[in-house]
Amino acid sequence: MYYRFDKEKASRRPGVTPLKDAIDQMLDRYKLRSRFDQSYVVAHWDKIMGSAIATRTKKVYIKDGILFLQIESAPLRNELFRAKGKIIELINREMGSTLVQDVIFV
Numbered sequence: 001m002y003y004r005f006d007k008e009k010a011s012r013r014p015g016v017t018p019l020k021d022a023i024d025q026m027l028d029r030y031k032l033r034s035r036f037d038q039s040y041v042v043a044h045w046d047k048i049m050g051s052a053i054a055t056r057t058k059k060v061y062i063k064d065g066i067l068f069l070q071i072e073s074a075p076l077r078n079e080l081f082r083a084k085g086k087i088i089e090l091i092n093r094e095m096g097s098t099l100v101q102d103v104i105f106v
Contacts, residue, residue: 067091
């Protein structure tokens, strides 16, 4: 017996919510959206900033809208300090909201 796709049987029933929408509603209802976004930035730091910067970064965390970075290389820290606005713009564009307002180098 072969599986055949039947479009009539595959349609969604009324009142059924897709999983993505259900998770989004849960994050909003329990006020976990900002914490989820913060952990997303930390987990995907190498994707957002690139592997060259990510390998030289020891710690990345966000608290109260401030991104804290611990950078091993002094020249890289100086370059990133000068590009604070670009870092903030990249992160906020990736997240689709204003998650980070400032960057502090520890």
